[in-house]
Amino acid sequence: MNPSNYLVLAAILFSIGAVGVLVRRNAIVVFMCVELMLNAANLTLVTFSRIQGTLDGQVIAFFVMVVAAAEVVVGLAIILTIFRTRRSASVDDVNLLKY
Amino acid sequence: MSSVHALAGVGAEGATSVVGATGAFNATWLLLALPLAGAAVLLLGGRRTDRTGHLIGTLAAAASFVFGLVLFFTLHGRSSSGREVSSNLFTWLPVNGLKVNVGLLFDPLSSVFVLLITGVGTLIHIYSIGYMAHDPGRRRFFAYMNLFLASMLLLVLANDFLVTFVGWEMVGLSSYLLIKFWEYKPAAATAANKAFYVNRVGDVGFLIAIMLMFATVGTTSFTGVFNAVAQHAIGYGTLTAIALTLLLGAASKSGQFPLQTWLPDAMEGPTPISALIHAATMVTAGVYLIARSNPIFTGSQAARTVVLIVAAITILLGCVIGCAYDDIKKVLAYSTVSQIGYMFLAVGLGPAGYALGILHLLAHGFFKAGLFLGAGSVIHGMDDEQDARRFGGLWRFMPVTWVTFGLGYLAIIGFPGLSGFFTKDKIIEAAFDKGGTSGWILGCVALLGAGLTAFYMSRIFLLTFHGERRWSDSGPDAKHPHESPTVMTAPMIVLAFGSVFAGGLLVLGGSLQHWLTPSIGRSAEVGAHTINPAVLTVLTLVVAAGGFAGAYLRYQLRPVAAVAPADSEVSPVTVAARHDLFLNAFNEAVLMRPGQYLTRFLVWSEAVGIDGVVRGIAAGVGGLSGRMRRAQTGFVRTYALSMLTGSVLLVGALLLVKAS
Numbered sequence A: 001m002n003p004s005n006y007l008v009l010a011a012i013l014f015s016i017g018a019v020g021v022l023v024r025r026n027a028i029v030v031f032m033c034v035e036l037m038l039n040a041a042n043l044t045l046v047t048f049s050r051i052q053g054t055l056d057g058q059v060i061a062f063f064v065m066v067v068a069a070a071e072v073v074v075g076l077a078i079i080l081t082i083f084r085t086r087r088s089a090s091v092d093d094v095n096l097l098k099y
Numbered sequence B: 001m002s003s004v005h006a007l008a009g010v011g012a013e014g015a016t017s018v019v020g021a022t023g024a025f026n027a028t029w030l031l032l033a034l035p036l037a038g039a040a041v042l043l044l045g046g047r048r049t050d051r052t053g054h055l056i057g058t059l060a061a062a063a064s065f066v067f068g069l070v071l072f073f074t075l076h077g078r079s080s081s082g083r084e085v086s087s088n089l090f091t092w093l094p095v096n097g098l099k100v101n102v103g104l105l106f107d108p109l110s111s112v113f114v115l116l117i118t119g120v121g122t123l124i125h126i127y128s129i130g131y132m133a134h135d136p137g138r139r140r141f142f143a144y145m146n147l148f149l150a151s152m153l154l155l156v157l158a159n160d161f162l163v164t165f166v167g168w169e170m171v172g173l174s175s176y177l178l179i180k181f182w183e184y185k186p187a188a189a190t191a192a193n194k195a196f197y198v199n200r201v202g203d204v205g206f207l208i209a210i211m212l213m214f215a216t217v218g219t220t221s222f223t224g225v226f227n228a229v230a231q232h233a234i235g236y237g238t239l240t241a242i243a244l245t246l247l248l249g250a251a252s253k254s255g256q257f258p259l260q261t262w263l264p265d266a267m268e269g270p271t272p273i274s275a276l277i278h279a280a281t282m283v284t285a286g287v288y289l290i291a292r293s294n295p296i297f298t299g300s301q302a303a304r305t306v307v308l309i310v311a312a313i314t315i316l317l318g319c320v321i322g323c324a325y326d327d328i329k330k331v332l333a334y335s336t337v338s339q340i341g342y343m344f345l346a347v348g349l350g351p352a353g354y355a356l357g358i359l360h361l362l363a364h365g366f367f368k369a370g371l372f373l374g375a376g377s378v379i380h381g382m383d384d385e386q387d388a389r390r391f392g393g394l395w396r397f398m399p400v401t402w403v404t405f406g407l408g409y410l411a412i413i414g415f416p417g418l419s420g421f422f423t424k425d426k427i428i429e430a431a432f433d434k435g436g437t438s439g440w441i442l443g444c445v446a447l448l449g450a451g452l453t454a455f456y457m458s459r460i461f462l463l464t465f466h467g468e469r470r471w472s473d474s475g476p477d478a479k480h481p482h483e484s485p486t487v488m489t490a491p492m493i494v495l496a497f498g499s500v501f502a503g504g505l506l507v508l509g510g511s512l513q514h515w516l517t518p519s520i521g522r523s524a525e526v527g528a529h530t531i532n533p534a535v536l537t538v539l540t541l542v543v544a545a546g547g548f549a550g551a552y553l554r555y556q557l558r559p560v561a562a563v564a565p566a567d568s569e570v571s572p573v574t575v576a577a578r579h580d581l582f583l584n585a586f587n588e589a590v591l592m593r594p595g596q597y598l599t600r601f602l603v604w605s606e607a608v609g610i611d612g613v614v615r616g617i618a619a620g621v622g623g624l625s626g627r628m629r630r631a632q633t634g635f636v637r638t639y640a641l642s643m644l645t646g647s648v649l650l651v652g653a654l655l656l657v658k659a660s
Helices: A003-023 A027-052 A056-086 B023-027 B029-049 B053-076 B108-131 B138-157 B161-182 B186-217 B222-230 B236-254 B262-268 B271-280 B282-292 B294-299 B301-324 B328-348 B354-381 B399-413 B419-433 B436-465 B486-520 B533-555 B572-578 B580-631 B636-659
Strands: B018-020 B084-095 B098-106
Touching: A003 A027, A003 B636, A027 A056, B023 B053, B023 B084, B029 B053, B029 B138, B053 B108, B053 B138, B084 B161, B098 B108, B098 B138, B098 B161, B108 B138, B108 B271, B108 B282, B108 B354, B108 B486, B138 B161, B138 B271, B138 B282, B161 B186, B161 B236, B161 B262, B161 B271, B161 B282, B186 B222, B186 B236, B186 B262, B222 B294, B236 B282, B236 B294, B236 B301, B236 B328, B262 B271, B262 B328, B271 B282, B271 B328, B271 B354, B282 B294, B282 B328, B282 B354, B282 B486, B294 B301, B294 B328, B301 B328, B301 B436, B301 B572, B301 B580, B328 B354, B328 B419, B328 B436, B354 B399, B354 B419, B354 B486, B399 B419, B399 B436, B399 B486, B399 B533, B419 B436, B419 B486, B419 B533, B436 B533, B572 B580
Parallel strands: B018 B084
Antiparallel strands: B084 B098
């Protein structure tokens, strides 16, 4: 199977994720979109690893997963705390930190 | 504590050597320490010493004088080869390449200065007890006087140009503090500032001279520099430069042309100060400096010519202006200017005149101090009136002042047998003996100066003590002239004795010249006199008598107005003299105003230019950041968009680079 198909898929997934981050207001959905982008990147890494015939890309993919897991833990905790105080999960409501 | 410097060939001819201090000379520093301690006690003691301050101050001065006498006679007992005693106190600057030792040199030259300073100083301290009796700041006054004595002694006792310079600056400070002693008077405050500024000009000259010495010789000690001069280690150009810059310093301190303007203004200070600092001692520091640096001046004919020109101009200038003023202290001040001109004339003549300059300096110290104290006594008795046109006929009311002032007056105009007769005559004679056209010019200037001196001193004497009374003892402006208390008249009597006898004692038999030989070399022998001395003496007396006759005819036989005639009624010469020959105006127009404009321009350009740029940058950055922070909207999605845009641009740029 042509490996470039995987790359195209990864690009599509990344774009969906990026658009989702930009257009959605719900923090949870934004978060999921970020995950989508991360995994698109992972897919690229693994694909290139396959093309190159080395294991480097796959190893980095594992790193990305670990970091993503940690990020989710912190991110969800923040979202939960904000929701408790402001009764909202909209990212546009959290705009106090500005000029 | 002591060190022995081998010094050969210093002085014009006489090979002398500086010896280390032994015995009493180990304590030479006490001379300065006593008045310095007096000043410290009075200044730090505060009001607690208010009641005894004047006594402490006088005692410190007197103790210093007594110790000076002891040292003088010890020195006198030595053979003439061992009369330069140097004692090192400590090393001040042990920097690599520059080693400055603070040491004291007690030699014949400094010994006569020590006696003059402490002797006249003590007398004037005693006088001030009476003069300042009712002044609330009397303690401070005595503290400053003691500080002055210590500074002046440091100046004349130092054995290094740099240490001399320290004393030089300290007398400047004391002079400044004492001129503005009555600082609530704007005139006094201005005069003090003026004295300080004008002296700065000379100080720069002195400093440059010291730097030149260090640059060429590598040392600033007297022995080191004079040895180098003796060994011709300094080129003629450099030597002349050193001498001229020293002259600049000397001229500013001694009120010589063109830096004389501060001295008459300095008369705003209390009269004892005018007597001590601005007549007898500090203003003669310039003469001391030239006499002390005699190897340098002997080596540079060009520099001595400049000294002579300065001296000749100053003699005439002081005399001419002195004729026009009615303020008794101003007249005496201009008289001081011209008399110091005579001293400069003498030292400018080189080896023939160094001793004559010192001679006239000592005699002048006595009679001018006596004259000032007499003037102070008159001012005191006339309720602070200084205008001689409002005096007249005072001899009946102040007999002691009249006699002492009169003796000082006779001494300064060169009445036969009195101090000035001996010392000034010698200088006039030496000027003629210089030979050539310049000798004739200088001699005639000195002779003319003697005549003018006789005129203006007779004028002020007659206006003050003789003629009709131009004051009244009734009415709103009533004066009750009275003789001063004994504490004031006693010093005047002592100084009057000095005015009468000092000159004769010092001159006859060449005693002072002989005494000074180790310091300033043997006086050059004059081959043939240009004019026979006896003829010249008679000529000088005739000229002086002419001056007196002029004053007598004009101010004794004809009535004198109590108010000076307006400028429009007097001759242009008088108008010019009344305005200090427009030299003050010249200084103001040529130096002060442009300086003021320059500083104003610099302040303006600093505010607009430099500050403008700095403030402009700050304002620009501030405004820009104020606009740019608007980008911080607080919406997370805006940030995400900008990050994405940035990343896309970055990747695009990378791809572009790779593709090309």
